[in-house]
Amino acid sequence: MNELNELMKFEGQSTGKMSSREIAELTGKLHKDVLRDIRKLSLQLVENQYERSFALVKYKDTKGELRPEYLLDKEQSILLISGYDAMLRLKIIRRWAELEAKQQPSYMIENPIERARAWALEMEGVQKAIETTNKLLTNNLCYDISVVAKECGFKSAQEFNSMLTNDGYIFKQNGFWKEYADKVYLKFFRHGSLVRNGKTLQVLQITEKGRIHFVNEYKN
Numbered sequence: 001m002n003e004l005n006e007l008m009k010f011e012g013q014s015t016g017k018m019s020s021r022e023i024a025e026l027t028g029k030l031h032k033d034v035l036r037d038i039r040k041l042s043l044q045l046v047e048n049q050y051e052r053s054f055a056l057v058k059y060k061d062t063k064g065e066l067r068p069e070y071l072l073d074k075e076q077s078i079l080l081i082s083g084y085d086a087m088l089r090l091k092i093i094r095r096w097a098e099l100e101a102k103q104q105p106s107y108m109i110e111n112p113i114e115r116a117r118a119w120a121l122e123m124e125g126v127q128k129a130i131e132t133t134n135k136l137l138t139n140n141l142c143y144d145i146s147v148v149a150k151e152c153g154f155k156s157a158q159e160f161n162s163m164l165t166n167d168g169y170i171f172k173q174n175g176f177w178k179e180y181a182d183k184v185y186l187k188f189f190r191h192g193s194l195v196r197n198g199k200t201l202q203v204l205q206i207t208e209k210g211r212i213h214f215v216n217e218y219k220n
Contacts, residue, residue, distance in 0.1 A: 018077050018095065019072075023092065027092070038070050041079060041080055074096055161177065168180060169189075186209075187207055189204055190207055
């Protein structure tokens with residue numbers, strides 16, 4: 001492994017963050033393209049009132065000139081790679097597993113007060129990642145089922161799913177929600193995937209056309 005890779009790995013282990021250069025190295029993308037993707041994502045997050053910004057720093061290239069790079073935490077990294085090819089996502093996920101292996105998880109902290117605080121922070125990070133992903137789905141004119149369920153007045157996404165099942169729109173197979181074949185032509189749903197907690201999940205999203213239909217049909 002070359003000196004640059006060794007340096008990036010050391011930085012990741014010491015800061016708990018992954019640099020845009022390392023993401024470029026792992027995915028085979030040009031660093032300028034990764035920078036572009038991050039800036040585009042950052043604009044989306046700002047529009048959705050994301051409370052944390054991407055850390056922009058400088059590094060010296062081989063000519064000794066200062067160049068920009070971003071440092072991303074795990075949540076930001078996962079959001080960035082959600083639109084990447086599955087194998088590229090896998091490389092980033094495995095790299096985060098390496099970084100986290102160097103850090104002490106909450107359950108290994110002996111002091112009960114510190115352990116509880118660390119666990120709470122971990123859970124808060126998970127919840128924020130879910131909420132941010134749902135907002136991004138909505139921003140792309142394709143909605144997470146929980147978003148439409150709330151707009152229709154249902155108490156939970158589970159209650160909304162039950163109603164859609166009873167009315168013959170969707171069914172569950174092997175743990176995943178799918179639309180019935182005779183409803184595909186309506187284009188109320190779209191199949192997609194997202195990454196949560198290091199795992200790629202198959203999700204059924206509701207299109208703008210579907211949102212309008214369900215709000216009109218179910219909202220009191």
